Amino acid sequence: MNAQSLPKLFDFEKMVQKNVNGNGMTGMDILSVDQFDREHLAYIFSRAHEMRELVERVGACDLLKGYILACLFYEPSTRTSASFIAAMERLGGSVIPITQGVQFSSVSKGESLPDTIRTLEQYSDVIVLRHPEIGSAKLAADYAAVPVINAGDGAGEHPTQALLDLFTIQEELGHLEGLKIAMVGDLRYGRTVHSLTRLLMQYEDVSLRFVSPDTLRLPMTLMNEVIDRGVKVRETPDVADVIENADVLYVTRIQKERFTDPKQYEEVKDCFEITPELMARAKEKMVVMHPLPRVGEIHYRVDDDPRAAYFRQVKNGMYVRMALLAAVLGKA
DSSP states (O other): OOGGGSOGGGOHHHHHHHHHHOOSOTTOOBOOGGGOOHHHHHHHHHHHHHHHHHHHHHSOOOTTTTOEEEEEESSOOSHHHHHHHHHHHHTTOEEEEEOSOGGGSGGGGTOOHHHHHHHHTTTOSEEEEEESSTTHHHHHHHHOSSOEEEEEETTSOOHHHHHHHHHHHHHHHSOOTTOEEEEESOTTTOHHHHHHHHHHTTSTTOEEEEEOOGGGOOOHHHHHHHHHTTOEEEEESOGGGTTTTOSEEEEOOOOGGGOSOHHHHHHHTTSOOBOHHHHTTSOSSOEEEOOSOOSSSBOGGGGGSTTBOHHHHHHHHHHHHHHHHHHHTTOO
């Protein structure tokens, strides 16, 4: 379907006017959730709604026809890489998918990240980067002449995951104010938890419950940020302490790859499992989320519970990333 035959939702004259007025995101690097205030969030979520309607009505469009995304992943990824690729292709763009075998590329010859980025920008209009080192996305953006989107930098941040998580909470519960959010699992290394926590602090009367073994507690620097913002907070090692009052149960896996001592991982790997029996104690209207992959922390029998939103969460990721790609390329 060509641009002219799209539904009224994608009125190109109106879209051009948006670009003239400026969406504040054209050419912008997406490196941290700290870049997003509530106005930005509302804007992205509004565009994500449009993208969902586009996909449901016509499947795809040519909004980003002629644009190329370089997908550069130094760490394994299924959901994030596939989500960005699907988002770009749904919008009519093309993708250079460097999502496997980076170790066999010029990186194995000792090429630096800045040189890799400056090479890829010769072929592309936007770069999505996942890298194991904190600060890698910022380093890439410092050298790139095209927008860089952080798809996860070690134990640092994962801003697009946090955006889709927040969007999912709003879609599932209808609002973001006054919620009790329980974060469960690896809170020390869990970049999705770090990013989502920072976004949630912008909303009124949000209460955060952090559930983890002592060795995987939320980093103190972030905990101090939460406390300084006046957010109600509570820590516990037991999910049963928070399940009855939680509006959102955000579960994360214990990340084996972040441990330097295998013994420490073995001690905590099975410390949590969300089961139907545990869910029987939860509120009728609540939501269970997980950034995936899971490795045993949510029982498969929970999948049939209508409160289990993690696969809806995955689909929301595509819509949010479609919105972000269109925005940074000046097309939304």
